[in-house]
Amino acid sequence: MTTVPVTSARPVPPGVTEAELERALTAFATAIGQEKVTDDPKALQDFQDPYQVPGAAMNVPSAVVSPASTEDVQAIVRIANEHRIPLWPIGRGKNNGYGGAAPQVRGSVMVSFKEMNRVLEINEELGYALLEPGVSWYDLHDAIKEGGHDLVASIVDVGWGGVVSNTLDHGLTYMPYSIDQASHCGFEVVLPNGDLMRTGSGAMDNNPTWPLYKRGLGPTSTEMFMQSNYGIVTKMGYWLMPKPEVYMPLWLRSWDDAQMPALVDALRELMLAGTINMRPQLSNTLIMASMLTDRAQWYDGPGPVPEDVIDKIANELGLGRWMMRFALYGDETVVDHNFAKIKARFLQIPGVEIWGEKYGADEWETLPNPHEQVMIGVPNNDLYRMASWAGGEEGGHVDFSPVIPLTTQHAEAAQKLMMEMCAEAGLDYLGGMLPINGRSTTFINVIPFDTKDPEQVEKAYTAAKRMVAKAGELGYGEYRAHLSFMDLAADQFGFNDHAQRRFNESIKDTLDPNGIIAPGKSGIWGTRMREAGFPQS
Numbered sequence: 001m002t003t004v005p006v007t008s009a010r011p012v013p014p015g016v017t018e019a020e021l022e023r024a025l026t027a028f029a030t031a032i033g034q035e036k037v038t039d040d041p042k043a044l045q046d047f048q049d050p051y052q053v054p055g056a057a058m059n060v061p062s063a064v065v066s067p068a069s070t071e072d073v074q075a076i077v078r079i080a081n082e083h084r085i086p087l088w089p090i091g092r093g094k095n096n097g098y099g100g101a102a103p104q105v106r107g108s109v110m111v112s113f114k115e116m117n118r119v120l121e122i123n124e125e126l127g128y129a130l131l132e133p134g135v136s137w138y139d140l141h142d143a144i145k146e147g148g149h150d151l152v153a154s155i156v157d158v159g160w161g162g163v164v165s166n167t168l169d170h171g172l173t174y175m176p177y178s179i180d181q182a183s184h185c186g187f188e189v190v191l192p193n194g195d196l197m198r199t200g201s202g203a204m205d206n207n208p209t210w211p212l213y214k215r216g217l218g219p220t221s222t223e224m225f226m227q228s229n230y231g232i233v234t235k236m237g238y239w240l241m242p243k244p245e246v247y248m249p250l251w252l253r254s255w256d257d258a259q260m261p262a263l264v265d266a267l268r269e270l271m272l273a274g275t276i277n278m279r280p281q282l283s284n285t286l287i288m289a290s291m292l293t294d295r296a297q298w299y300d301g302p303g304p305v306p307e308d309v310i311d312k313i314a315n316e317l318g319l320g321r322w323m324m325r326f327a328l329y330g331d332e333t334v335v336d337h338n339f340a341k342i343k344a345r346f347l348q349i350p351g352v353e354i355w356g357e358k359y360g361a362d363e364w365e366t367l368p369n370p371h372e373q374v375m376i377g378v379p380n381n382d383l384y385r386m387a388s389w390a391g392g393e394e395g396g397h398v399d400f401s402p403v404i405p406l407t408t409q410h411a412e413a414a415q416k417l418m419m420e421m422c423a424e425a426g427l428d429y430l431g432g433m434l435p436i437n438g439r440s441t442t443f444i445n446v447i448p449f450d451t452k453d454p455e456q457v458e459k460a461y462t463a464a465k466r467m468v469a470k471a472g473e474l475g476y477g478e479y480r481a482h483l484s485f486m487d488l489a490a491d492q493f494g495f496n497d498h499a500q501r502r503f504n505e506s507i508k509d510t511l512d513p514n515g516i517i518a519p520g521k522s523g524i525w526g527t528r529m530r531e532a533g534f535p536q537s
Helices: 018-032 070-083 138-147 161-166 177-180 257-272 285-289 307-316 332-346 360-366 370-374 382-388 409-423 453-473 482-491 494-512 528-532
Strands: 063-065 087-090 109-112 117-123 128-129 184-190 196-198 232-239 247-256 282-285 322-330 354-356 395-400 403-405 430-435 438-449
Touching: 018 063, 018 070, 018 109, 070 087, 070 109, 109 257, 109 438, 117 138, 128 138, 128 395, 138 161, 161 196, 161 232, 247 360, 257 282, 257 322, 257 332, 257 409, 257 430, 285 307, 285 322, 285 430, 322 370, 332 354, 354 482, 370 382, 382 395, 382 403, 382 528, 395 453, 403 409, 409 430, 438 453, 453 482, 494 528
Parallel strands: 063 109, 087 109
Antiparallel strands: 117 128, 128 232, 184 196, 184 232, 247 322, 247 354, 282 322, 282 430, 395 438, 403 438, 430 438
């Protein structure tokens, strides 16, 4: 650990002096090992939002601790309580578009799980894995492959992120167990006082159904630790799917922007019927183009990309105005039957095209299209290219993702809101839908910018915040919120004078009276932080 004199400008948590922080860091090092604690400024550069204006980051930590065991985490939490040091746990620190690895409170101590990255168990008979919080999608895939297991995991678009951290933030994956984010089962949690508990059936010693049955006896506590700051998850069960006989990635293309509502209606019907039993991704031209090319290749003028240029992109890249990726899994006869039903329904819409090919398990790893790899659990980082749409290597984006009913009426209203607000701000509209289930969908707006252009960055964040408030007026709330507007997003959930917030704060104050675990996460602040002036405007 680098020793920093008390006269330095190092970020310090609120209500703590530099001398007090130094004593806490010394206590961390004594408890878990000197090599697991650092406040080296160079090392801390990895723990901030990569999409802020370079050099302008304010949400920065004072140090990082890297526990290697649950016992380490317990020791860290107890010391943090003693010294009243806020902690900000992260899995892989790749929550880009939502604040990255940055803490909500300046001067927090990061809890990095880079040393807790073991796949503890894979059970092929029952189809689950038991994971530590530093396991990446690559790690899980490799463990399944190396073990020769006849299983696949539902994964995210970019494989470098963490399985546990993505799950805890309600992150979206794509295979059948992804519907309603249903893959997780059973958490081990270090509580804010350092005590250890297991949720669901794990509350019973040696209960074999802990990673199999999501409940137990009494209230179900598992969901309380998702998007919350009530504890630190140190183990998680994750359900895996038996390898299907046939995997058939499918593509749908519509050349008419006005057909989007009709696509939504057909998609809802097919998902409710179970014909489509996974999470499709319905994207407009620009969001698809961002994964293939850079904006400057098509248009480098002021304001949003013009409609005639979007048409040119749609035609030259073969993207249409809306494209949907989705898939079928299972026995070949069932896949063929469902594909026929899908074609019959979608081809009722004028100008729609559908295509796809069937693949056996020996072909999945070498599929040339990264989208098609993702939908069968083969991780890659190719789709991260979308971050470079504006600004190239120094591009970034901020994401606004409300949940809406999966109907024509609401899809049209959400699209109108986002298109108009992007146009007003002079920003490109990169929009898409990722259904949560057959009844609701996220309507994602990826707002791109060049991080080298402070004015453009400010414009993007301002537009996103305006969208959060405006969507709230329409009754649409975020499914996950960016660090810079978590409090604003939480403000939208105002039923009965913000009864949910008051409930969340009561739980926080009971479990975490010193407010040390991830203060401000999802707009939840403990009494100590509220009395210190948080949230700050």
